[in-house]
Amino acid sequence: MKALCGFLVLTFLLVNCSQHPSADTVIHGKIWTGNPQEPYAEAMAVAGDSIVAVGTLSQVDPWIGKNTEVIDATGQLVTPGFIDTHTHFVDGGFRLSSVQLRDAKTPQEFIQRIKAYAAKLPAGTWVMGGDWDNQNWGGALPERSWIDSVSQNNPVWINRLDGHMSLANSAALKAAGIDDKVKDIPGGAIVRNKGKVTGIFKDNAMGLIDKAVPPYAEAQEDQALDTAMRYVASKGVTSVHNMSGYWSALERGRNQNRLITRIYAGTSINNWRDLVNKINKDGQGDAWLRFGNVKQFVDGSLGSHTAAFFKPFADAPKDSGFFLTPPDELYRGIKSADSAGLHLMVHAIGDKGIKTLLDIYERIQKENGPRDRRFRIEHVQHLHPNDVPRFKPLGIIASMQPYHAIDDGRFAEKYLGYERCKTTYAFKSLLDAGATVAFGSDWFVAPPTPLEGIYAAVTRRTLDDKNPDGWVPEQKISVDEALRAYTVNGAYASFEEKIKGSLEKGKKADYVILEKDITTINPVEIRDVKVMRTVVGGKTVYTVVK
Secondary structure (H helix, E strand, C coil): CCHHHHHHHHHHHHHHHCCCCCEEEEEEEEEEEECCCCCEEEEEEEEEEEEEEEHHHHHHHHCCCCCEEEEEEECCCCEEEEEEECHHHHHHHHHHCEEECCCCCHHHHHHHHHHHHHCCCCCCCCCCCCECHHHHHCCCCCCHHHHHHHHCCEEEEEEEECCEEEEEEEEHHHHCCCCCCCCCCCCEEEEECEEEEEEEEEEHHHHHHHHCCCCCCCHHHHHHHCCCHHHHHCCCCCEEECCCCCCCHHHHHHCCCCCCEEEEECCCCCCHHHHHHHHHHHHEEECCCEEEEEEECCCCCCCCCCCCCCEEEEEEEECCECCCHHHHHHHHHHHHHHHHCCEEEEEEECCCHCCCCCCCCCHHHHCCCCCCCCCCCCCCCCCHHHHHHHHHHHCCCEEEEEEHHHHHHCHHHHCCCCHHHHEEHHHHHHHHHHCCEEEEECCCCCCCCCCHHHHHHHCCCCCCCCCCCCCCCHHHCCCHHHHHHHHHHHCCCCCCCCCCCCCCCCCCEEEEECCCCCCCCCCHHHCCCCCCEECCCCCCECEEEC
């Protein structure tokens, strides 16, 4: 009897020891992990919000239990969730319901869309957003005279798609107290015709109208945030870096457990002390919402002729752009924020602007002493060749937006000439020089669609289809390099590489299932590939309904 009991106990222990814990989800298929030690896997297991196994079928399938969801992704591609390293996130949500002008092809269509949109609004409601593109009709800037007759009852304040100039109608000028006697603003420009204000305000001058725009209600901000999150989830984006405010809306989303997108939140460098106080009081946040970065501007944009260049624009021999922030002021602000331990993410587009910022970053590293800063330059669009090798030794991250390349490529040579474009959006040159390149969209300025971004970086075929072999084709990069820029490097660019950015055991279960294997198909087809499923923290936040 004693021997029988011993046998039963041993059998019970062996059975229980052989039982394997089960996962909530197991995925079968080709998995691009982002892990250089194991670039591809056959399967992945997820339990709770984390990855518990990645590897071969034989390594992962023991995690399958009676309640495990098994996803067959055969013929598709599983990747880490895409990280968009440069967004104006809540503004992007607002843009989805604003007047849509990005693809208006003629002044007549531009006017008609504003007329139709304004007609649906109560009198006095501001018409905002727009994202118009004057290149669609040859480059002429719109004027308030175009739209005054169709918008008498509503102030109109609509931006060019790059966000560096906007058009105000007469009602908006009146609301802001602006007339033809208004003085010019340093770091900005007010376009005039025979002394009359046309309604176009550039960069810092835009603040003259901005101050008259009524603030959004909390409910409007919350709706815009929710709209933005749902939209980017449909594009495979699981994390964003937010450049512009709306702290309260983001915190409400976190406190109410509404977030389905992880957010690295920033603010203007002018508010860096507020950010320090917030972090000292509440901490830096968690895996859903983190604070710590500050944004500053060196110059403007190419499309608005406000980026700072060493040489004049090819189409405007007396104009070489300008600084939005004087270099001395730029240095003081960056040094102060860096001294407080904050993460600097500074906009620089023209070659003069980029070099000025590189010089400032280098100086501050020496003056403030060594630490893991991960200084970022946002956009890095028009590099001087001499500055390409400086990024790696200085540890500076090039935070770039490949969609801009195939957008600006339509007109950049007209503005800069052929030679200066050789290191424009110099993805390959920077990677070859050992720089860390992280990709994003600059949404609302460009669509938050990583697959279009990968397509842009790999093909460099401009939006007008006039460069089938690629604009500045020597700067093309591989699909693998573009994927890393949207995942692994994106996580590194926010100090979060230990929890996300690659599909490895212990990291957050943020992943995307793509309709096709973008590493093997013709790169021209990448932008048309569908996102089949987006998962954040183990929970499906978007799926294609079959």
